[in-house]
Amino acid sequence: MTAQMTVDPAQIEELMGKLLNDLAATAGLQMTHIGIKTGLWKAMSGGGWLTPADVSTRSGVAQPYAREWLKHQAASGYVDYDPQTGRFALPPAAAAVLADDVQSGIVGGFASMLTAMAGDNTMVEEAFRSGGGVGWHQRSAQHWHGMDLATRAEVVPALVSEWIPALDGVADKLRTGASVADIGCGYGAPLIGLAQAYPNSRCTGFDYHDASIAQARKAAAAAGVADRVMFDVADAAAYPGARYDLVLFVDTFHDLGDPLGALRHTREALAEDGAVLLVEFAAADRLEDNLTPMGRLFYASSALVCTPNALSQGAADPLGTAPGPARLTEVAREAGFTSISRVDVEAPFNLLLELRG
Known part of the structure; x- marks a missing residue:
């Protein structure tokens, strides 16, 4: 016999409120x-009431x-509403993000992915x-x-204007002419942006996914940088080439089937004074510190x-999207990097994280 559980109605109401918010x-x-x-945000930008x-x-x-769209955005707090006149206005902060072609890509990108994920849920x-x-x-x-x-929207502007200049001596090498690899390059936008900013450098993107590589090649050609940006299908732990001055992992390291093997291979592929830029999501080390919307x-x-x-790539114990700096540092040290x-x-x-041998 099990005792019947008594639940406080207020707690049920609170839970239902959370579900409603979701x-x-x-x-x-x-x-x-x-x-x-549909251009609604742009149409409102600068238009007043x-x-x-x-x-x-x-x-x-x-x-x-x-x-109806305006009513929804007013209820969401993204659009201001004046009940006296029945008019709506777009606040400057919302215009700066949602009416901007680049910044709105963050919302558009995640919305596209979430829509696609709903269709993939049977597989998952x-x-x-x-x-x-x-x-x-x-x-x-x-x-x-x-x-x-x-x-x-998020990575390319920051990579060129802030992240690369913050690495020790890397921007100078790129200006002179360096060899760069991007592991898990996807459609290639970070490398293309890098090549446009540093025309003397040569860049190669690697990804196991042939359809992404095909799209990346088209994007490089459209951007006019195909002469100095190449893309090839390769495994993260066995990509070709050596003496890279800079190797990038941009939000991809945690997705790998063998992240340790990838870093070991990267250490061997680096030039003597080369660097690795490991970009991961800004998670804390402890679960209790990640109990946030992010x-x-x-x-x-x-x-x-x-x-x-x-x-799918053979991982035995995946890192997950939020491994945190301590776990990433541990893997980097195990791979042989001495400066992290x-x-x-x-x-x-x-x-x-900046890694050096």
Whole structure:
């Protein structure tokens, strides 16, 4: 016999409130994304106080949809509403992010990935039961495109303007002409941005995913840097070449099936005074310090995308999306790196480590 559990109704109400917030946030992200794709945010930017009819005219969105979209954004707190006039206004901070082509890519990218992930959940659910993996190659093109959008918005500007200059002597080498590798390069946006900023350097991106490599080559050609940026299909623990002055792992290290093997191989491939820039998500070492909205995103991404990807590549004990600096340092030391330092830059979403032999 088991005693019947008594639950405080107030606790149930509190839990239902949390679930309601999650449901509203999930729907809200789609509404925010459709505002980006249909030009609603841009239509409001700089327009002052607008009626739904004004927003409809400025955006080309049918008025009933513009009206309901505005109501939703007012309820979400992204748009100001004046009940006396029935007009809406876009605050400057929201305009700076959501009406900006680059910054809005973060929202658009994650919205695309989350939409694609919902379609992939059948595979992930089976993997939960079997212990198997779901590789990047098994995801939809919408997922790959979403990651590229977010990378272009968040990573590329910071890499060129802040991260590289913060590394000891690396920017000078790149200006003179250095050899760079990017491991897990995806669609190649970071390397293309680097090549545009440092035209004397030669860059090579490696990824196991042939479809991403094909897209990266097209992107390099479109950007006019294909003569100095190459992309090849290769394993992270066995990519070709040696004497790289700089090796990048940009939000990819935790996805690898053999991260230790990848770092050991990278140490052998580095020039004598070469450096590794290891970019990971800005998680703390302890779970209790990650019990935050950002931590929720990290652990959801880990269970739904990153851990399945690592398992698909043969990982026995995946790092997960949020390993934290102590675990990353431990792996780097085991791989033979003797100098491991945290890069002193402002990076709200990322943790940056500089590794040297």
